[in-house]
Amino acid sequence: MLGLSASAAALVLLLLVTPICLWVIYTDLKYMKIRNSAVLALVAVFAVAGVLVLPVEVWLWRWTHLVVILAIGIVLNVIAHFGAGDAKFAAAAAPFFSSSPDSIRLTVILLAGLTLAAFAAHRLLRAIPAVRALAPDWVSWRRRDFPFGLGLAGTLWAYLALVAVLA
Secondary structure: OOOOOHHHHHHHHHHHHHHHHHHHHHHHHHHOOOOHHHHHHHHHHHHHHHHHHOOHHHHHHHHHHHHHHHHHHHHHHHHHOOOHHHHHHHHHHHHHOOOOHHHHHHHHHHHHHHHHHHHHHHHHHHOOHHHHHHOOOOHHHOOOOOOOHHHHHHHHHHHHHHHHHHO
16 A cells, blocks of 8 residues: 555564564463464554555455464364464464465474474573573473464564565
């Protein structure tokens, strides 16, 4: 609608989603929960800002990403112990990603790499008593599950940052 370049649109969206990504990371570490309000905030950003910074036909098409990823997330929640909050956040984040083959490749690489790095860092840091003492009430220190919001939010943020810089 505003006729922005892909990099400018990604930069605007990046600035708007950054606080939401930080919020998701914090709540997933502390409570092992991704709040519905964070998911709705992300959807609202795409609904309001997305239509302004993306071509309308692109914006409309990307809503299908939300539906497809939500359906996959629900199935994974039922059969593979995938968190419902993770499924909802992934679905809410999906419209921010292009469906071009290069973007899909980049997204898969970012998700895999950032999730592995976040998992390793989380497990390493929780093994250090001085670090655990800084946030003794974090549920993620005690649970065997991994707060996947780190990888999901990190992937959304990194994807938009790369598109803003490289597009």
